[in-house]
Amino acid sequence: MHSRRDFLQKVSLGLGAAALSAFPAIANELTSNRQDKQLRVAIMGLGGYANIVAKGMQECKMAKIVGVISGTPSKIETWKKQYDIPDKNTYNYETVSQIKNNPDIDLVYVITPNSLHHKHVLQIAAAGKHVICEKPVADNAKQAREMIAACEKANVKFYIGYRLHFEPHTLELIRMREAGEFGKIMHVNNYAGFKIGDPTQWRLKKSLAGGGAMMDVGVYSLNGARYCTGEEPIWVTAQESKTDPVKFKEVDETITFQLGFPSGIIANCGCTYNFNHVEGLKLMGEKGWAEVNPAFGYGPIRGTTHKGKLEAPDVNHQANQMDGIADCILNNKPDPNVTGHEGLKDMVVIDAVYESIRKNGAKIFINK
Amino acid sequence: MHSRRDFLQKVSLGLGAAALSAFPAIANELTSNRQDKQLRVAIMGLGGYANIVAKGMQECKMAKIVGVISGTPSKIETWKKQYDIPDKNTYNYETVSQIKNNPDIDLVYVITPNSLHHKHVLQIAAAGKHVICEKPVADNAKQAREMIAACEKANVKFYIGYRLHFEPHTLELIRMREAGEFGKIMHVNNYAGFKIGDPTQWRLKKSLAGGGAMMDVGVYSLNGARYCTGEEPIWVTAQESKTDPVKFKEVDETITFQLGFPSGIIANCGCTYNFNHVEGLKLMGEKGWAEVNPAFGYGPIRGTTHKGKLEAPDVNHQANQMDGIADCILNNKPDPNVTGHEGLKDMVVIDAVYESIRKNGAKIFINK
Numbered sequence: 032m033h034s035r036r037d038f039l040q041k042v043s044l045g046l047g048a049a050a051l052s053a054f055p056a057i058a059n060e061l062t063s064n065r066q067d068k069q070l071r072v073a074i075m076g077l078g079g080y081a082n083i084v085a086k087g088m089q090e091c092k093m094a095k096i097v098g099v100i101s102g103t104p105s106k107i108e109t110w111k112k113q114y115d116i117p118d119k120n121t122y123n124y125e126t127v128s129q130i131k132n133n134p135d136i137d138l139v140y141v142i143t144p145n146s147l148h149h150k151h152v153l154q155i156a157a158a159g160k161h162v163i164c165e166k167p168v169a170d171n172a173k174q175a176r177e178m179i180a181a182c183e184k185a186n187v188k189f190y191i192g193y194r195l196h197f198e199p200h201t202l203e204l205i206r207m208r209e210a211g212e213f214g215k216i217m218h219v220n221n222y223a224g225f226k227i228g229d230p231t232q233w234r235l236k237k238s239l240a241g242g243g244a245m246m247d248v249g250v251y252s253l254n255g256a257r258y259c260t261g262e263e264p265i266w267v268t269a270q271e272s273k274t275d276p277v278k279f280k281e282v283d284e285t286i287t288f289q290l291g292f293p294s295g296i297i298a299n300c301g302c303t304y305n306f307n308h309v310e311g312l313k314l315m316g317e318k319g320w321a322e323v324n325p326a327f328g329y330g331p332i333r334g335t336t337h338k339g340k341l342e343a344p345d346v347n348h349q350a351n352q353m354d355g356i357a358d359c360i361l362n363n364k365p366d367p368n369v370t371g372h373e374g375l376k377d378m379v380v381i382d383a384v385y386e387s388i389r390k391n392g393a394k395i396f397i398n399k
Numbered sequence: 400m401h402s403r404r405d406f407l408q409k410v411s412l413g414l415g416a417a418a419l420s421a422f423p424a425i426a427n428e429l430t431s432n433r434q435d436k437q438l439r440v441a442i443m444g445l446g447g448y449a450n451i452v453a454k455g456m457q458e459c460k461m462a463k464i465v466g467v468i469s470g471t472p473s474k475i476e477t478w479k480k481q482y483d484i485p486d487k488n489t490y491n492y493e494t495v496s497q498i499k500n501n502p503d504i505d506l507v508y509v510i511t512p513n514s515l516h517h518k519h520v521l522q523i524a525a526a527g528k529h530v531i532c533e534k535p536v537a538d539n540a541k542q543a544r545e546m547i548a549a550c551e552k553a554n555v556k557f558y559i560g561y562r563l564h565f566e567p568h569t570l571e572l573i574r575m576r577e578a579g580e581f582g583k584i585m586h587v588n589n590y591a592g593f594k595i596g597d598p599t600q601w602r603l604k605k606s607l608a609g610g611g612a613m614m615d616v617g618v619y620s621l622n623g624a625r626y627c628t629g630e631e632p633i634w635v636t637a638q639e640s641k642t643d644p645v646k647f648k649e650v651d652e653t654i655t656f657q658l659g660f661p662s663g664i665i666a667n668c669g670c671t672y673n674f675n676h677v678e679g680l681k682l683m684g685e686k687g688w689a690e691v692n693p694a695f696g697y698g699p700i701r702g703t704t705h706k707g708k709l710e711a712p713d714v715n716h717q718a719n720q721m722d723g724i725a726d727c728i729l730n731n732k733p734d735p736n737v738t739g740h741e742g743l744k745d746m747v748v749i750d751a752v753y754e755s756i757r758k759n760g761a762k763i764f765i766n767k
Contacts, residue, residue: 217642217674218653222588268638268760274585274663285586287657287667289760295642299655299669306585308688308705320676337676391762392636392657392755 070357073098073120073136075127075151076143077106080165083329084142085114087349093357098136100127131158138360140192141165144239145246149174156185161360165192167250168374170241172382175375182371188360191374193254194352196367199343200332204314204321205258207336214318216296219259221252221312223327224285224303230278234304243282245384249302250377251327256290256298259314263376264290264298267383267395275305288384438725441466441488441504443495443519444511445474448533451697452510453482455717461725466504468495499526506728508560509533512607513614517542524553529728533560535618536742538609540750543743550739556728559742561622562720564735567711568700572682572689573626575704582686584664587627589620589680591695592653592671598646611650613752617670618745619695624658624666627682631744632658632666635751635763643673656752
């Protein structure tokens with residue numbers, strides 16, 4: 032692999048455009064036409080989480096917000112003032128394809144409702160910009176595969192907003208597991224969820240959210256089970272409960288699901304939109320254990336293992352994630368475990384969760 | 400209901416045997432022919448747990464060990480010395496039916512391997528003695544129904560060794576739930592298990608244990624789910640994992656199972672014989688929550704709720720259970736939730752757990 036430092040050295044040595052074609056990732060005009068080491072990001076969809084990302088990004092060293100895409104003119108005005116965004120870097124959903132002509136935007140972070148991810152990532156890829164898409168990657172694995180193919184065809188990077196794969200406590204847990212400190216992993220028990228508020232919000236509409244608790248927070252239990260084990264599930268079973276069929280008319284309220292892994296581990300997981308005090312990650316190994324709680328939220332992650340407190344620095348999750356992704360792109364480092372392919376692996380399981388529920392809990396085998 | 404105090408008053412008032420027939424439970428010759436308020440217990444099966452029960456019973460106020468039934472003469476000798484048991488109160492499995500002629504034994508506590516419970520409870524009922532049977536009540540619900548019928552026919556009491564239904568922290572949790580302090584219960588997540596040792600022990604033999612972790616410790620998760628919710632499950636799903644097919648050739652190693660309750664609660668449970676650091680009971684309600692750990696062991700039960708520490712006295716579980724049962728029998732109090740019918744309810748679910756596993760996780764509906 033060639034780092035951006037190598038590339039910059041070659042440029043300074045007087046190598047021309049022809050030589051650059053030997054470094055296709057580096058040669059991408061999006062990132063090679065400047066030397067300030069700041070990834071220039073536009074945010075697409077200016078809802079609640081976009082505000083958290085933007086606020087966090089004020090701490091970024093290698094990424095900055097330079098543009099916005101929104102269907103709400105008043106939001107664009109607010110963001111322009113708040114983040115010093117020039118008019119020429121603002122788009123709505125009708126004009127977004129023109130972003131391809133804007134050399135001042137490197138990457139678009141898609142934070143629109145879940146069911147729009149597929150359409151929007153395809154648009155951004157077609158515009159030749161790198162893209163980060165919030166989780167869940169899409170409504171289903173078929174869409175995720177199309178999104179990956181579109182980004183590969185366009186030669187743009189495609190990341191999922193898996194911020195915990197940059198979070199130090201989570202990385203320490205994974206390091207301990209990989210180092211064998213827990214011994215052989217025997218079981219995982221992960222939960223994510225909360226009691227959702229406003230009954231009119233998009234998360235409760237099937238056409239925008241694709242699904243309910245499973246899509247939005249179940250993906251934490253699921254992704255956590257995969258990084259707790261270091262394995263990919265071979266079977267899935269799932270069960271659903273709906274205690275409030277009015278509020279949760281369109282989407283799932285509470286789902287429990289089990290993942291069977293090749294070594295025999297079962298991860299027994301759950302997610303909900305209808306009660307609190309549920310979050311937690313538990314890992315039981317032959318030689319040790321870990322309990323992490325909070326495990327998935329935006330605030331400080333806290334955990335205990337058989338060795339004591341899970342020690343790692345607290346960071347701003349969003350700033351940390353964006354600097355991590357910027358570092359990969361700008362410095363041509365290997366991508367961490369947050370690409371579209373990682374998102375697809377979770378979507379395959381989510382598809383199987385819903386299939387198992389439709390089939391009354393039947394075991395769904397996952398074919399790789 | 401008439402208490403034993405009422406009864407004793409009537410006796411002292413000179414009421415004769417004819418009057419006593421109005422109080423059939425009291426009139427039972429097993430308990431009415433003396434006034435010392437000590438339930439006289441024989442232990443059947445002198446293995447590890449029998450020793451724990453006997454040791455605990457040294458603290459009992461209302462029950463005492465007076466006899467033993469064992470197939471191992473050397474164990475009988477040891478117990479005779481240790482608990483001052485007369486020769487005439489000792490039996491082996493061939494002579495046990497003669498216990499019917501022994502007026503000095505009120506009740507037999509069956510602590511033999513699971514698969515012998517059915518045969519032994521039928522023998523004790525036929526001998527006209529009250530009986531406590533360790534959990535799990537039997538190998539399956541059919542056997543449990545036969546045991547209940549036999550005890551009813553013989554007009555003897557039939558209890559299961561559900562010691563936690565006498566344990567103060569557990570009772571406080573149930574009291575809080577019944578008082579509505581948790582609000583509507585939304586979810587339960589219970590685990591019980593441990594890494595089992597000696598691979599030659601009876602618990603790993605199907606013909607003696609009836610099953611593995613589910614039979615022995617899964618019943619804690621399951622019974623706990625029922626007392627956490629105050630409801631009876633209407634469906635069951637279950638999944639099995641076997642990572643050590645040599646040690647667990649005959650019985651289940653790790654099982655996860657889900658119980659669906661009429662109100663929509665899912666209890667997501669697990670049990671194992673192959674890892675530690677797993678025990679815990681979690682209850683999530685609309686207004687509060689509880690986490691209990693240890694929740695099922697013989698030592699002090701410890702818990703936290705949304706109100707703080709789960710406060711209750713620590714007791715010797717076995718002494719407390721035996722005094723509680725003795726109090727019911729001697730004082731003709733209403734039976735607590737530890738009768739054969741309670742054991743049957745758990746066995747019906749255990750049958751469904753194994754059926755779901757045989758059917759690849761399919762939802763098994765329980766018909767009342």
